[in-house]
Amino acid sequence: MPRIQSRLYMPNVENMSEKWSSSLDIGKFRKRVCASPIKFTGIAILVVLVFIAITAPLIAPHDPEKTGIPYQSPSADHLLGTNDLGQDIFSELLYASRTSLVVGFLAAIISIVIGVSVGLMAGYYKGWIRELLMGMTDVFLLIPGLPLMIILAAYLSPSMWNIILVIGLLWWCSTARVVQSRVLQVREMQFIESTRALGYSDSYILHKHVLANTKEVIYAKFSLAVASAMLAEASLSFLGLGDPLNISWGEMIHFAFTRGGFANDMWWWYLPPGLMICITVLAFVLITMESRKDSRLVELI
Amino acid sequence: MLELVKISKEFRTGFLGRNVKQAVIDASLRVERGEIVGLIGESGCGKSTLGRIAVKLLMPSSGHIILDGADVTDMPEKQFREFRRQMQIIFQHPETALDPQYTLLESILESFNKIGIPEAEQKGLLENISEEVNLPLDIVDRHPNQVSGGEIQRAVLTRVFAFEPRYLILDEPTSMLDVSVQAHILQLLKRKAKKDNVGMLFISHDLEVIRAMCDRVAVMKEGKILEDGSAKEMFQSPKSSYMKQLLENSA
Numbered sequence: 001m002p003r004i005q006s007r008l009y010m011p012n013v014e015n016m017s018e019k020w021s022s023s024l025d026i027g028k029f030r031k032r033v034c035a036s037p038i039k040f041t042g043i044a045i046l047v048v049l050v051f052i053a054i055t056a057p058l059i060a061p062h063d064p065e066k067t068g069i070p071y072q073s074p075s076a077d078h079l080l081g082t083n084d085l086g087q088d089i090f091s092e093l094l095y096a097s098r099t100s101l102v103v104g105f106l107a108a109i110i111s112i113v114i115g116v117s118v119g120l121m122a123g124y125y126k127g128w129i130r131e132l133l134m135g136m137t138d139v140f141l142l143i144p145g146l147p148l149m150i151i152l153a154a155y156l157s158p159s160m161w162n163i164i165l166v167i168g169l170l171w172w173c174s175t176a177r178v179v180q181s182r183v184l185q186v187r188e189m190q191f192i193e194s195t196r197a198l199g200y201s202d203s204y205i206l207h208k209h210v211l212a213n214t215k216e217v218i219y220a221k222f223s224l225a226v227a228s229a230m231l232a233e234a235s236l237s238f239l240g241l242g243d244p245l246n247i248s249w250g251e252m253i254h255f256a257f258t259r260g261g262f263a264n265d266m267w268w269w270y271l272p273p274g275l276m277i278c279i280t281v282l283a284f285v286l287i288t289m290e291s292r293k294d295s296r297l298v299e300l301i
Numbered sequence: 302m303l304e305l306v307k308i309s310k311e312f313r314t315g316f317l318g319r320n321v322k323q324a325v326i327d328a329s330l331r332v333e334r335g336e337i338v339g340l341i342g343e344s345g346c347g348k349s350t351l352g353r354i355a356v357k358l359l360m361p362s363s364g365h366i367i368l369d370g371a372d373v374t375d376m377p378e379k380q381f382r383e384f385r386r387q388m389q390i391i392f393q394h395p396e397t398a399l400d401p402q403y404t405l406l407e408s409i410l411e412s413f414n415k416i417g418i419p420e421a422e423q424k425g426l427l428e429n430i431s432e433e434v435n436l437p438l439d440i441v442d443r444h445p446n447q448v449s450g451g452e453i454q455r456a457v458l459t460r461v462f463a464f465e466p467r468y469l470i471l472d473e474p475t476s477m478l479d480v481s482v483q484a485h486i487l488q489l490l491k492r493k494a495k496k497d498n499v500g501m502l503f504i505s506h507d508l509e510v511i512r513a514m515c516d517r518v519a520v521m522k523e524g525k526i527l528e529d530g531s532a533k534e535m536f537q538s539p540k541s542s543y544m545k546q547l548l549e550n551s552a
Contacts, residue, residue, distance in 0.1 A: 189397040191408075193358050194457070198415050198464070199385035212402040 042286030049280055053097040062088035064095045064247075071264070080268045084259040092247060093272050099248035100230055100280065103164055107229035110168025112222050115175025120214070122176070123183025124206055134180065141173040146235060153241040160243040167232045175221050179214055186213045220288045227284040234277050249273035303355065303388065303468045303500055304331040308364035310350055324350045325361070326524040332500040334467055337491065339515035339532065340504045341547065347524040348504045352470045355502060356390045357381060369467070386416070389466040391457055393473040395450035398457050405448065405456040406441040412460040426463065434458045434489060451482035458486075462493070468500045476507065487514055508551045512536055520544045 033040045052059070061079070068086035072078050080089040122133035149166050156162040186192065187210060195205050234250030236242060240258070242251040256262060256270035310325040325347040332338045342348045353359040355366060357373065365374045373384055392398055399408045406427075413423050431438055436455040440448050448456075454474060461469070471490065475483040491514055494501050505511050511518060512532065519529040520541060528541040539545050 190392040190394055191398060191400045193353070194390065194392060194398060194460075195400075195411065197356055197358060197385065197390050198412050198460075199382045200411075200415065209400050209402075213400065 038286050038289055042283045042289075045279060045283035046287070049097060049101065049283070052094055053101050056094045056098060060088075060091035060094045062091045064088060064092040071260075071266070073266075074268050080272055081266065083255065083261070083269060089252075089269055089272070092252060093249070093276065096247050096249045096252055096273065097276065099160060099243070099246040100233065100250070100277070103160060103167070103233045103248065104226045104230035104280075106164045107167035107171065107233070108222055108225035110164065111170075111172040111225050111229070112175055112218065114169070115172035115221070116179050116214075116218055118172070118176040119179025120183055120206060120210065123180040124187055124202070124210060133176075137173050137176045137180075140170070141177075143170070145170055146232070149232065149236060150239060150241065153236050158241060158243055160246045163233055163236060163241075163243065166236075167229045171225060171229060171232065175218075175225065178217055178221055182214050182217045183210055186210050189213075223284040223287045227281040230277065230280060249277050302331055302333050302367075302369060303502075304365075304367040305329060305351070305355055306365040306367060308351065308354055308361045308366070310347070310354060310359065311362050323524050325354070327364075328521070328524070328526045330502070330519055330526060330529065332468060332502050334500045335494060335498040336517065337494050337501045337503055337515045339511035339518040340502060340521060341506065341508065341511055341518060341544075342521035343506060346521045348521050349472050351521070352390060352472045352502060352504050355468075355470050356385075356388050358390065386464045387466055388468040388470065389461040389464055390470040390472060391454075391461060391474045393476055395453040395457070395477060396445070398453055399445045401445050404442050404444055405453070408445075409441065409456060409460045409463070412463045416463060418463070427459070430459045430462050431455075433493075434462065435485065449482075451478050451486065454478065454482075454486060458489070465497070466499060468502070469494075470502045470504070472504045473506070475510070476505065483510075490514070508547060520547070 061077075064087055066087065068082060068088075070082060070084050070086040072082040072086070074081045078088050078090065080093065083089055083092070118133050118137060122130045122137070149170060152166045153163060156166070192205060192209060195209060196202075233242070233248060234253070237248050237250030238254045238257070240254055242248055242254065244251075247255075250273070252273040253270050256266070256273075260266075261269035306329050308325055308328045309323070312322045312324055314320045314322070328347075328351055330338070330340070330351070340348050340351070350359060354361045357366065361374065365372055367373070368384055368387065371384075373381055376384070399405065403411075409427065410423065413426065418426060427441075428438070430436075431441075434455045436452065436459055440452060441456070445453050469490075474490070475486050478486065487510065490501065490503075493499055503511065503514055515532045517530065518532045518535040520527045520535070520539075520543060522543050527543055528535065528539065530540075535544060536548065539548060
């Protein structure tokens with residue numbers, strides 16, 4: 001509650017300021033890393049990937065669209081060789097991280113926003129609202145996700161934004177279920193009732209108390225959602241439903257498959273993007289694994 | 302005077318509310334200011350439900366809640382918020398009484414902000430109340446899981462006393478605390494009732510605590526109030542056989 005914090009009356013101000021400044025110094029940081037090495041491994045991998053995505057134009061040795069001699073084997077100039085059009089695969093790999101990460105994050109954000117809103121409402125309000133929302137969630141859960149995504153992606157024009165929307169709008173159900181069950185637990189705690197007795201409104205309680213006590217579940221669910229959104233994107237792209245203008249890792253495998261990479265056994269073409277997908281998904285899973293271990297709250301996931 | 306008139310409450314569960322459970326049946330009770338009224342009964346007899354209805358955390362199925370002459374039963378929530386200040390409730394379980402995400406201070410300031418106490422006066426008020434309830438000020442920047450149950454309950458009292466309530470519903474406020482802390486908090490509540498003329502409804506299943514605290518006592522069983530009278534009367538010559546039985550069991 002930022003408004004309250006700003007007017008904090010602090011009995012031992014020195015202690016508090018110490019606590020704040022110390023979170024920046026290196027000794028404390030090392031301690032936190034040692035306390036949860038798995039999580040920090042995940043975060044470190046992720047930081048590197050985001051760095052690669054942002055600085056792709058600077059660190060890529062070639063323009064990924066520039067053509068040259070096709071089907072080259074890996075060499076000092078072309079670390080992962082070239083594809084059928086003579087484009088540098090290593091540069092393409094770096095650029096593809098942008099699409100994959102953007103699709104993963106945005107689709108996850110959409111699915112989390114929908115899932116959390118539905119779960120929060122369904123968990124907090126009783127009666128027909130819950131029946132309606134959870135009924136809807138169950139219907140969505142019953143829809144076989146991938147086939148529907150394939151159909152939608154095939155009918156919509158192949159663009160990155162459509163893929164983001166399709167994944168985001170179909171991937172929220174499990175979040176809604178998890179959030180709802182956590183909210184059901186939280187709403188029975190007495191501080192909810194006593195805050196209501198102080199005269200606070202439902203929206204205040206939902207925001208400051210229910211959501212605050214659900215956030216760990218939401219964080220964990222978010223990182224899993226990014227991972228599964230990236231996998232879904234890779235599946236769609238591999239099937240040729242991706243955005244040809246924004247190449248992603250899944251799409252690289254698709255091209256490797258359709259343009260002779262597999263047939264000619266050019267492992268440097270199809271293997272690296274697959275590994276990148278695995279590493280990224282692994283990073284997110286590592287981040288979640290740790291918080292699952294140190295928090296009783298996340299047992300639900 | 303806080304008056305509950307012929308309150309009934311039924312809970313409906315199952316498909317289309319087919320299963321009906323009568324939690325409270327025709328219960329009438331009044332609490333004068335400055336008076337501590339005990340409400341005794343075994344677990345599940347509806348005493349906590351009645352307490353929650355008194356502060357309108359639950360709506361009664363029928364009956365009226367009359368606060369200082371005003372019928373607040375069907376008052377819309379917005380209008381009722383003014384009356385919220387006058388009656389407050391304290392619950393049994395200290396471990397979930399405050400939000401674990403916030404420090405004690407942040408939870409206390411939640412009530413200060415609700416009343417609209419200006420920032421400049423918050424510190425002074427906190428010092429006053431915390432002295433009254435014996436809350437050490439050096440622990441207020443801790444989270445609820447870092448302090449004891451008694452300390453949490455004191456923080457809860459600070460939060461509630463800031464409202465200067467006229468009536469307090471105490472739903473077994475001390476039953477989860479150890480004996481010495483319990484005695485302290487009970488004394489403090491009793492002093493508060495007499496000093497600031499606060500009417501209290503003290504819900505408990507502990508006869509000894511009720512005997513020590515209350516001016517009047519009501520006995521509840523299976524949703525009904527069986528008997529209601531001065532504490533002395535009730536403990537010396539109870540009319541209902543249930544109260545007699547309770548006394549015998551505890552003796």
